[in-house]
Structure formats: structure tokens, C-alpha cells
Amino acid sequence: MPKSEEKATRIANRRRKPAFGILPDLIGYNLRQAQVAVFLDFAATVDGHDITPGQFGVLILIEANPGLNQSQLGVAMGVDRSTVVAVIDRLEARRLVARRPAPQDRRSYALELTPEGSRILAELRPEVLAHEARIAADLSPAEQRTLIDLLKRLCKPKR
């Protein structure tokens, strides 16, 4: 095969878009694709703060519920309490969250934002709102509300 033909074949192969079967019709697949894209935009948005969507959620939850313990945080996030340990370890090492002694129960910690954590969160909040506006730029406000409503109703069978 002559060189020019090889290259043409390679480029053709690269351009020939693969078929996706039933995937584009599946809610689960589109959910996953959307989440990957949103995650990338989030990371780019808060660049310099080095924070993940999950960590942002933890900061919001602790700010909204000061004194929350790790088990309660796990329930709120939908993860096991053993998973919470490492999450809080990372945030504590960065001095964004503190484990205080819980006044009523010596088994547990009362989680709080440090002043630095509050400051970072104050900076993050408008950035995250800008990120939200950007990912949803192609959707009207009504469509954005519809999307959130539909997402909340997934996996919630009629009662």
C-alpha cells in the first residue's frame, strides 16, 4: 500500500464515527455522559481551588449543618461512614474543616468549617453558580427547572 493511501486510510478510520447501538437512547448512558462533561467543566471552573464537586457538597452540608457528625454526613451524601473518614481527612489536612469534640457524645465529632473553609466556600459559591450557568447555557430557565425536576423523579417510583 502506498504511503499516501495508508495515511488516507488512517484518517478515514479516525473520521469514521463508531456506531453507538442503543446507548444514545438510554437514560443511564446520557446521564453518565452529561456527568462527565459537567465534572470537567466544574474542575476547570474551580481551577486553583483544587476541589471536587463532592468536596464542595461536603462544605455546603457542613456550613448548613454545623456540628453534624460523620455518620450523619455519610447518610446525607449517600455514602458509607468509612468513606467519610478519608473525605474529612483530606479536608482537615487542608484546614478547611475541623473535627471538634461533640458536646453531648464523646464517640463522635462535631464537624465545622474553619474560617479558611468559610472563606474558600464564599469564593467557590459564585464560581459554582457561574459553572452551572455555563453548562446550562443552551437551556432556557424553564428547561433548567424541568431538568432538575425530572432528575429528582428518577428512581422514585410512584407511591
Place this chain on the structure above:
Amino acid sequence: MPKSEEKATRIANRRRKPAFGILPDLIGYNLRQAQVAVFLDFAATVDGHDITPGQFGVLILIEANPGLNQSQLGVAMGVDRSTVVAVIDRLEARRLVARRPAPQDRRSYALELTPEGSRILAELRPEVLAHEARIAADLSPAEQRTLIDLLKRLCKPKR
């Protein structure tokens, strides 16, 4: 504190639902919550087949594009080609996917489903469709189409 009061406090703490701040208004958060719930239902649905949504997607892609190589698969899935290696390693170890010599390019493998892989996929497909119907049970067919449309339009700014 008397025992009965302790218990009452604990139960009250457990019942007092934490506040979620701005999270419920964020598309990213609802996307994540929905994906976790969908993933759990998927795992329960294909129980016994021990397959993840990502692995199901790989099987569908290989079936729809027999002879695809690993790099092309990575592009189609949106992951690095080094990530594809371990994914295919696992599916090959389970004899669901085979690395065949690529006819035109000795650097690459032509990926194919084994007969066992085709068989499993034939079993999985109706299970996955049932799973899709279940997670979307609270949505009308029109709402399901709307949801998929809105998800596809996320992170796709107006051109």
C-alpha cells in the same frame, strides 16, 4: 442526662433532616444523585451477571463496531487509551471480549465479542431495558424523551 432522654435526643438528631443549602438547586448535584440511584438499580438488575454500566457500554460498542481498536474505543468512551487496557483485560479474562490481530495494522488489536460475550449481551439487553423502564417509571414517555434531550444539550453551548 437520664437514659430515656438520651435516647430521645439521639432519635431526634437522627430524624432531624439535615439542610442541603443550595445543593438541591444545582444541576450538577441532581445529576450526581440521579446517577448514584441509577447505578444501584443497574447493579441490582444485572445481579448474577456482575457487570457495570461501563462494561455494558463497552460490549455494546464492540458489538456495533466489530474490529474496533482500543484507542478508538477510548475515544468513543471518552477515556484515555491507558484506561482501556485494564477494562479490556477484565472482559478478556472473563472470555467476553477477544483481542484479535488487526489485519491492516500490526500495532493494534481488533476487538471482538466472543460467542459467550454475544450470548451475555443478548441476555443483558432486555434486562437493561427493564431497568430503564423501572428507573423512569415515574416519567411519562414524553418526559423521558425530554430528559434525554436536555441531558444531551448540557455542556453543549449554542453554536
Place this chain on the structure above:
DNA sequence: TATTGTTATACTCTATAACTATA
């Protein structure tokens, strides 16, 4: 030079099981 597959390495996220201190 560019591409394919691979390895080494590292990090996040996740879970289960078992342990300890405390309730």
C-alpha cells in the same frame, strides 16, 4: 514523526469487615 498498546505509578471513590471506645 506519529500512533498503538502497554506498564508503572498515583490518586479518588467506594465498599465490607472487624476493631475500639462510648452510649
Place this chain on the structure above:
DNA sequence: TATAGTTATAGAGTATAACAATA
């Protein structure tokens, strides 16, 4: 007995950087 936090362990999934074989 039950709960809170922890540790050990394991596995999936992800990425970057470098390498050999091939194009």
C-alpha cells in the same frame, strides 16, 4: 446491644509519563 469513628483491605475507575513496536 447499638452507635461513632477508625483501620485494613480490596476493587473499579481515572490519569500522566515513558517505553517498544509499528506505521
